[in-house]
Amino acid sequence: MSDAMVAAPASDAQSGGTQRVDVAVVGAGFAGLYLLHHLRKAGFTVVALEEGNDVGGTWHWNRYPGARCDIQTIDYSYSFDPELERAWTWSEKYATQPEILRYLGFVADRYELRRDIRFGTKVKTATWDEATLRWVLTTDSGASVSCRYYIMATGCLSAPKPPEIDGVKEFKGEVYFTGRWPHQEVKFAGKRVAVIGTGSSGIQSIPLIAEQAVHLTVFQRTPNFALPAHNGPVPADRKTLLDNDRAGYREQARWSLAGVPYPQQTTVSWQLNDAERRERFEQAWAIGDLVYILSQLWADQGSDVDGNALVAELIREKIRAIVKDPDTAAALSPHDHPFGAKRPCLDTNYYATYNRPNVTLVNLRQEPIKAITASGVTTDKRSFDLDVIVFATGFDAMTGAMIAVHPITGRAGKALSSVWADGPQTYLGLTVAGFPNLFMITGPGSPSVLSNMTVSIEQHVDWVVDRLIAMREAGFTTIEATETAQAGWARHMADCSMLTLHRLANTWYTGANVPGKALGVMPYTGGVGPYRSICNEVVSRGMLGFKLTGPNVAGQCNDGEIVRLQPDVRLVLNMMADMKLPPIETLGAQGARYFINEFNKARPAGRPVGEVVDSTLPGNDGLLPYRLYRPATPGPHPIVVYFHGGGWVLGDQQSDDPFCRDLCRRTGMIFVSIGYRHAPEHRFPAAAEDGYAATRWIGEHAAELGGMSGYVLVGGWSAGANLAAVTCQLTRDRGGPHIAGQLLVCPVTDCAFDRPSYNDNGTAYFLTRGLMYWFWDLYCSPADRTDPRVSPLRGKLGGLPPAFVVTCEFDPLRDEGIAYADALAKAGVPVEQLQARGHFHSSFTMVDVVRTGASGRAKMAEALRRFAGMPKQAEQSDEVTHRDWGVSPPQFNAAAK
Numbered sequence: 001m002s003d004a005m006v007a008a009p010a011s012d013a014q015s016g017g018t019q020r021v022d023v024a025v026v027g028a029g030f031a032g033l034y035l036l037h038h039l040r041k042a043g044f045t046v047v048a049l050e051e052g053n054d055v056g057g058t059w060h061w062n063r064y065p066g067a068r069c070d071i072q073t074i075d076y077s078y079s080f081d082p083e084l085e086r087a088w089t090w091s092e093k094y095a096t097q098p099e100i101l102r103y104l105g106f107v108a109d110r111y112e113l114r115r116d117i118r119f120g121t122k123v124k125t126a127t128w129d130e131a132t133l134r135w136v137l138t139t140d141s142g143a144s145v146s147c148r149y150y151i152m153a154t155g156c157l158s159a160p161k162p163p164e165i166d167g168v169k170e171f172k173g174e175v176y177f178t179g180r181w182p183h184q185e186v187k188f189a190g191k192r193v194a195v196i197g198t199g200s201s202g203i204q205s206i207p208l209i210a211e212q213a214v215h216l217t218v219f220q221r222t223p224n225f226a227l228p229a230h231n232g233p234v235p236a237d238r239k240t241l242l243d244n245d246r247a248g249y250r251e252q253a254r255w256s257l258a259g260v261p262y263p264q265q266t267t268v269s270w271q272l273n274d275a276e277r278r279e280r281f282e283q284a285w286a287i288g289d290l291v292y293i294l295s296q297l298w299a300d301q302g303s304d305v306d307g308n309a310l311v312a313e314l315i316r317e318k319i320r321a322i323v324k325d326p327d328t329a330a331a332l333s334p335h336d337h338p339f340g341a342k343r344p345c346l347d348t349n350y351y352a353t354y355n356r357p358n359v360t361l362v363n364l365r366q367e368p369i370k371a372i373t374a375s376g377v378t379t380d381k382r383s384f385d386l387d388v389i390v391f392a393t394g395f396d397a398m399t400g401a402m403i404a405v406h407p408i409t410g411r412a413g414k415a416l417s418s419v420w421a422d423g424p425q426t427y428l429g430l431t432v433a434g435f436p437n438l439f440m441i442t443g444p445g446s447p448s449v450l451s452n453m454t455v456s457i458e459q460h461v462d463w464v465v466d467r468l469i470a471m472r473e474a475g476f477t478t479i480e481a482t483e484t485a486q487a488g489w490a491r492h493m494a495d496c497s498m499l500t501l502h503r504l505a506n507t508w509y510t511g512a513n514v515p516g517k518a519l520g521v522m523p524y525t526g527g528v529g530p531y532r533s534i535c536n537e538v539v540s541r542g543m544l545g546f547k548l549t550g551p552n553v554a555g556q557c558n559d560g561e562i563v564r565l566q567p568d569v570r571l572v573l574n575m576m577a578d579m580k581l582p583p584i585e586t587l588g589a590q591g592a593r594y595f596i597n598e599f600n601k602a603r604p605a606g607r608p609v610g611e612v613v614d615s616t617l618p619g620n621d622g623l624l625p626y627r628l629y630r631p632a633t634p635g636p637h638p639i640v641v642y643f644h645g646g647g648w649v650l651g652d653q654q655s656d657d658p659f660c661r662d663l664c665r666r667t668g669m670i671f672v673s674i675g676y677r678h679a680p681e682h683r684f685p686a687a688a689e690d691g692y693a694a695t696r697w698i699g700e701h702a703a704e705l706g707g708m709s710g711y712v713l714v715g716g717w718s719a720g721a722n723l724a725a726v727t728c729q730l731t732r733d734r735g736g737p738h739i740a741g742q743l744l745v746c747p748v749t750d751c752a753f754d755r756p757s758y759n760d761n762g763t764a765y766f767l768t769r770g771l772m773y774w775f776w777d778l779y780c781s782p783a784d785r786t787d788p789r790v791s792p793l794r795g796k797l798g799g800l801p802p803a804f805v806v807t808c809e810f811d812p813l814r815d816e817g818i819a820y821a822d823a824l825a826k827a828g829v830p831v832e833q834l835q836a837r838g839h840f841h842s843s844f845t846m847v848d849v850v851r852t853g854a855s856g857r858a859k860m861a862e863a864l865r866r867f868a869g870m871p872k873q874a875e876q877s878d879e880v881t882h883r884d885w886g887v888s889p890p891q892f893n894a895a896a897k
C-alpha cells in the first residue's frame with residue numbers, strides 16, 4: 001500500500017498533527033521544485049518544506065543589486081521538459097535575479113507545485129525511527145512530517161555566514177546581508193555605504209551601489225579574480241547551437257566536465273608562444289564566459305600551476321590597465337591562489353568602479369577591522385563613519401544548511417554533525433552511511449558548485465527518483481550506503497582533488513571561510529560527465545555499495561568500491577574501450593608498430609628541455625639510434641641510459657618522449673633513450689646485448705655527451721625496465737661501467753605467468769595477458785626464457801646497484817615487479833618500492849594524460865638524484881602545496897588521505 005493512502009489531510013499540517021507522506025523534500029529552489037514534480041509524476045506522495053515564503057531558493061533570498069547568474073542563462077535552465085524550454089525565453093545572456101525568480105515561479109505554476117509546498121516552514125530536526133523505518137521531521141510551524149524518504153534539497157549556498165566581526169549589533173545605521181536581502185527596495189542615495197566582502201555578491205553589487213551612494217567604502221580581505229560579463233542579449237552563436245539541436249546540446253552538457261557544452265581543450269600552454277596565448281586570452285576576455293575562460297585557453301590551465309600562472313598574470317595585467325591608482329590595482333590583484341581554484345566572478349564595471357572619486361578600497365590585509373561601532377567601522381589605522389553596512393560575506397557552503405537541521409539523527413542515535421565533525425563523508429555526495437533513506441541533492445562529494453548546477457541538480461534528482469521507483473518495484477523500503485563504499489568514495493575524492501588546483505586555495509570550496517570548519521575539498525573535482533557515468537555504473541553493478549532491505553524480500557548488499565582506478569586512468573581506459581580497438585597482438589608486428597606510432601601522435605607534447613639531440617652509437621651489431629635529452633641547467637649532468645617500453649617489439653628511442661622529458665626536467669639529468677633492436681627481426685638476446693653495449697659506450701663517452709664521468713644510471717619502463725635490470729647484471733659481471741642506480745618502472749622480470757596479477761589484471765587494463773604472451777613469443781623461444789638476460793629474477797642478484805622499483809596495482813606485471821624488488825632486497829641490494837594504487841601499466845609514461853602519476857614521477861626523480869648523490873630537488877610545479885601560495889595548508893579528511 002502506498003503511503004499516499006495514509007497521508008494526512010492538509011488540515012493536519014496546519015493543526016500540528018503529523019503529516020504522513022512517502023517523501024519529504026526540504027527546499028523549494030531549483031532542486032526542490034524538480035524533485036516535487038518528478039516524484040509526484042512517479043506516483044509518490046510528497047510534501048516540500050520551505051523556510052522562505054515562496055519558491056526560488058537562492059533566487060528568493062539573494063535580491064541584492066546586481067544579482068545575476070554567472071553561467072549563461074540558456075545553460076542555467078531546466079532541460080527535463082522540452083515543452084517547458086519552448087515556453088520560456090530568456091531576455092539576457094546572464095539573467096537578473098528577478099527574471100530567474102520569475103522563471104522558477106513560472107515553473108511552479110506550470111506544474112502546480114505550490115499546492116504541495118509548505119512555505120514559511122523551517123525543518124528543525126530529523127530522526128530515523130528504527131521501529132517504523134521512517135524519518136520524522138519536526139518543523140518550526142505546523143505539523144511534523146513522517147516520511148519513508150527524506151531528501152535534502154537545502155542548497156549549497158543557502159546558509160549565510162555570519163560576519164566574524166565584533167560589534168555588528170552596536171551599529172546604529174542600516175545593516176544588510178546580500179544572502180538575506182529585503183524584498184523592498186534599499187535606497188543608497190545620499191548615504192555613506194560600506195560593503196564588507198569581495199566575493200561574487202560583493203563584486204556584483206559594488207558597481208551599482210557606487211552609482212547611488214554619496215561614498216562607498218569597500219573592505220577587502222582577499223582579492224578575487226573577476227572577468228567582464230559583457231552582458232546583453234543571448235549570444236547568437238550559442239543560441240544557434242541550442243536551437244539547431246536542443247537535445248544534442250543538452251546531452252553534451254550532461255557529459256561535459258562543468259555542465260556546459262564546451263569541447264575539451266587539448267593544446268597545452270607550452271605548445272603556444274606568448275602571442276598565441278595572448279590572442280586566446282583576449283578572445284576569452286571579450287567573450288565574457290566563466291566556463292569558457294576556465295576551460296578553453298589551454299589544457300593545463302586548470303591542472304598545472306605553471307599553465308595557470310600564465311592566465312593569472314594576464315588577468316592581473318588587465319586589472320593594472322583598468323585601475324588608475326597603482327596601489328589600488330595592486331591590492332585588487334590576487335596572488336594567493338591559482339586562477340579558478342577559488343570561484344572567479346563575472347562582473348560589470350567592477351574594477352573601473354575603483355576609479356570613481358566616491359569609492360575607497362580598504363585592504364584588510366594591511367589594516368584589519370578592529371570593530372564595528374555605533375557610527376561605523378574602525379580599522380587598525382582609521383575610522384569610517386557610515387550610514388549603511390552591506391555584508392557580502394558569503395555562505396557556510398555545502399554543509400551549512402544541512403547541519404543547521406540539528407540534530408539529524410540516523411541509526412543508533414548518531415547525529416550527522418558528529419559523523420561529519422572532521423569533514424563531510426558521503427557516498428557519491430548523495431547518501432551517508434548510517435543514515436538510511438536520506439538523500440542529499442548536490443551534497444558534498446558531488447560536482448555541485450563546480451558545475452552548472454541545474455545540470456547537476458537534474459542528474460541527482462533523476463538518479464534518486466529512478467532508484468526509488470526501482471526499489472518500489474522490487475519491494476525494497478530502505479536503502480543505505482555501506483562504510484566500504486563511503487571510504488572508497490573519500491579515497492576517490494582525494495585522488496580527484498589531485499587533478500585540479502582547488503586543493504591549493506583556502507576557499508569556501510574547502511570550508512576555509514568558516515572558522516573552525518573541518519577543511520578539505522568538498523565538491524567532486526572529477527567532472528560532471530565522469531561523475532554521471534560513475535552513478536550509472538553503481539546501478540549497472542547491482543547498486544554497488546548500497547544495502548537494500550524490504551519487508552517481504554531478501555535483503556541485498558553488493559558491497560565494494562565503485563572506483564578503484566585513479567580517475568584519469570579510468571577515463572583513459574574507458575576512452576580506449578569506446579574505441580573498440582582490435583587486440584594489438586592481432587595486428588602483426590608492423591601493424592602494431594604503426595598503431596602505436598599513430599597512438600603516440602595523439603598524446604600531449606612533452607615539455608621543453610634544454611636540448612634534444614638525435615644521433616647514433618655503436619650497438620652490439622651495428623649503429624643504434626639514440627635521443628639525448630639535456631636539462632636547461634649548466635652541466636655536466638649525471639647520465640641516465642633509458643630503455644623504452646614496447647615488449648621488445650614496439651617503440652623506439654622517441655616513443656617515451658614525454659616521460660624522458662619529464663624525468664630530465666625533474667632530475668636535472670641527461671637522459672639518453674636507446675633505439676635498441678626489436679623482435680621478431682632480432683630475437684633474444686639482441687635487445688639485451690644492445691642495452692649492455694649502449695650503456696658501456698655511454699659510460700666511456702660520458703664527458704663528450706656533456707655528462708659526468710665515472711658512472712651512469714639506468715632506467716626503463718616495461719620491457720625497457722627488463723633491459724635496464726639485465727644491463728645492471730651484465731655490467732656487474734662484465735666489468736662495468738659503474739651503475740649508480742637503477743629505475744625499473746613496471747619491469748618484466750620473469751618468464752612465469754602464474755602470479756595472481758597475470759589473472760587479476762589479464763584482460764581489462766590495456767596491457768593484456770594475451771599481448772604479453774605474444775611479446776614473449778616474438779622475442780624469446782621457450783628454451784631461452786629462463787636465461788637471466790631475459791628473466792633477471794632468475795639471475796644472481798647480489799652486488800647490484802640500488803634500485804627504485806615501481807609497480808602498478810592494475811598491471812599484469814605487478815607481481816613479478818614486486819617479486820624482483822623483494823628478491824633484490826633479500827640479496828642485500830638497497831631497494832625502494834613504489835606500489836602505485838589505482839594505476840595501470842602505462843600510467844607513468846602517459847605524462848600530462850594521467851596527471852595523477854605526477855607524484856610517482858617526482859618520487860622516481862628523487863630516487864635517481866639520491867643514487868647520484870645530488871641534493872633533494874625543490875618541489876616541482878605539479879607537486880606544489882599550499883606553502884608555495886603563502887597560505888596554510890587545508891588538512892584533508894583523515895579518510896581521504
Ligand SMILES: Cc1cc2nc3c(=O)[nH]c(=O)nc-3n(C[C@H](O)[C@H](O)[C@H](O)COP(=O)(O)OP(=O)(O)OC[C@H]3O[C@@H](n4cnc5c(N)ncnc54)[C@H](O)[C@@H]3O)c2cc1C
Pocket residue numbers: 026027028029030031032049050051052056057058059060062067068069070071076121122123124153154155156157158200201401404405441442451452453454457
Ligand atoms: C548569488 C548567487 C548566484 C548564483 N549563480 C549561479 C549560476 O550562475 N550558476 C550556477 O550553477 N549556480 C549558481 N549559484 C548556485 C545556486 O545556489 C544554484 O544554482 C541553485 O540555485 C541551487 O538550487 P537548490 O535548489 O539546490 O538550492 P537553493 O536554491 O539554495 O534552495 C534551497 C532552499 O532550501 C531552503 N532550506 C534550507 N534549509 C531549510 C530548512 N531547514 N527548512 C526549510 N527550508 C530550508 C532554503 O530556504 C532554500 O530556499 C548561485 C548562487 C548564488 C548565491
